[in-house]
Amino acid sequence: MKKVGFIFDLDGVIVDTAGYHYLAWKKLADRLGIPFDEEANERFKGVSRKRCLEILLELGGIQVSQEQFDAWLVEKNEDYLLYINEMDASEILPDVPKVLNYLKDHQIPMALGSASKNARSILEKVQLLPYFEAVVDGNQVSKAKPDPEVFLIAARELGVAPEDCVVFEDAVAGIEAANRAGMTSVGIGDADILGDASYTFTDFTKIDLEFIKDLT
Numbered sequence: 001m002k003k004v005g006f007i008f009d010l011d012g013v014i015v016d017t018a019g020y021h022y023l024a025w026k027k028l029a030d031r032l033g034i035p036f037d038e039e040a041n042e043r044f045k046g047v048s049r050k051r052c053l054e055i056l057l058e059l060g061g062i063q064v065s066q067e068q069f070d071a072w073l074v075e076k077n078e079d080y081l082l083y084i085n086e087m088d089a090s091e092i093l094p095d096v097p098k099v100l101n102y103l104k105d106h107q108i109p110m111a112l113g114s115a116s117k118n119a120r121s122i123l124e125k126v127q128l129l130p131y132f133e134a135v136v137d138g139n140q141v142s143k144a145k146p147d148p149e150v151f152l153i154a155a156r157e158l159g160v161a162p163e164d165c166v167v168f169e170d171a172v173a174g175i176e177a178a179n180r181a182g183m184t185s186v187g188i189g190d191a192d193i194l195g196d197a198s199y200t201f202t203d204f205t206k207i208d209l210e211f212i213k214d215l216t
Helices: 019-030 038-044 047-059 066-084 096-105 118-126 149-158 172-180 207-213
Strands: 005-008 109-112 134-136 164-167 186-187 197-203
Touching: 019 047, 019 066, 038 047, 047 118, 066 118, 096 109, 096 207, 109 149, 109 186, 118 134, 118 186, 134 149, 134 164, 149 164, 149 172, 172 207
Parallel strands: 005 109, 005 164, 109 134, 164 186, 186 197
Antiparallel strands: none
16 A cells, blocks of 8 residues: 655645735835735745745845845844744644544544745644654755755655655645645635646535545
8 A cells, every 4th residue: 555645835825824924024125125015925835934025125126135135134033023923723724634634543644845934933833743754845945846845854754755746835836846846736826826726626625534544
């Protein structure tokens, strides 16, 4: 019997920290005089913090030294951390525990594959860290999604072949990364946006456990 592994993105899949990222980026954008709204923020989903700042500065037509660039990265992250420090289990998205508990009960290995460098601390705050055999985050990868590196590392840490992995993602870049890794991709969000996913669901409340069983 083949070994199957499940890999989950964090932001927008397990918890919705996207709003906190937006508030932190918005604060920096306002200080720099760069117009920034939720539509512009769509370009930030699923990509690294460094690339987000590059995009923001492109929007503002701003060029800066590496020293200033790095300082703004730290500033944004400090603001973001102030928000996530207040997180608790109430912020887990609806019916995510239903799926995690099913996989845990059936001893199906799970990993987290996220661009966030704060993924482990967030999982601790929402009390989900024990579910995951591997946590691969922005501290361990050199290439951002849509490069498949994060998911390939997660598969390796689970000891599961990439083609036997299922990835849950809410971002176009994440779906592309999963597909490039040869994995089954499950989009969480708008099917019109995540049309390249193998399957799409609005959220976990629409996922029946029979579907999860069929994937295993």
